[in-house]
Amino acid sequence: MSELSKKNCVPCSGGVSSLSREEAEALLVQTKGWSLSDDATRIERHFKFPDFATSLAFVDKVGALAEAEQHHPDMTFGWGYASVSFSTHKIKGLHENDFIMAARVNGLPDAT
Numbered sequence: 001m002s003e004l005s006k007k008n009c010v011p012c013s014g015g016v017s018s019l020s021r022e023e024a025e026a027l028l029v030q031t032k033g034w035s036l037s038d039d040a041t042r043i044e045r046h047f048k049f050p051d052f053a054t055s056l057a058f059v060d061k062v063g064a065l066a067e068a069e070q071h072h073p074d075m076t077f078g079w080g081y082a083s084v085s086f087s088t089h090k091i092k093g094l095h096e097n098d099f100i101m102a103a104r105v106n107g108l109p110d111a112t
């Protein structure tokens with residue numbers, strides 16, 4: 001379990017700078033499977049599942065996690081896959097919260 005997955009998101013009210021590419025890359029080491037967008041404003045991971053029901057259940061679990069932490073992903077899903085992406089809207093870029101959520105998503109039982 002990464003150190004990040006033990007943390008909780010802190011409210012982000014804007015007015016703080018987004019992480020630099022270097023800072024994001026350093027945190028990415030703790031979030032296996034996630035990649036940084038070309039402009040370094042979001043992180044994304046693609047998950048595969050054996051069927052539609054498992055994809056749907058996974059997206060639902062990510063949603064529950066997001067509601068609990070009040071930090072929300074963009075997601076697309078369909079038969080056998082889900083794509084989850086995090087960015088912090090208020091700062092139009094990355095915050096440690098995005099990496100905390102990625103680590104927590106990686107800890108879900110179906111996130112293989």
Ligand SMILES: C[C@H](O)[C@H](O)[C@H]1CNC2=NC(N)=NC(=O)C2=N1
Pocket residue numbers: 011012070071072073086087088089090091
């Ligand atoms: C009040 C509430 O905490 C905020 O509006 C949260 C909700 N979820 C959020 N999710 C994401 N990804 N970015 C945000 O800036 C954000 N803000």
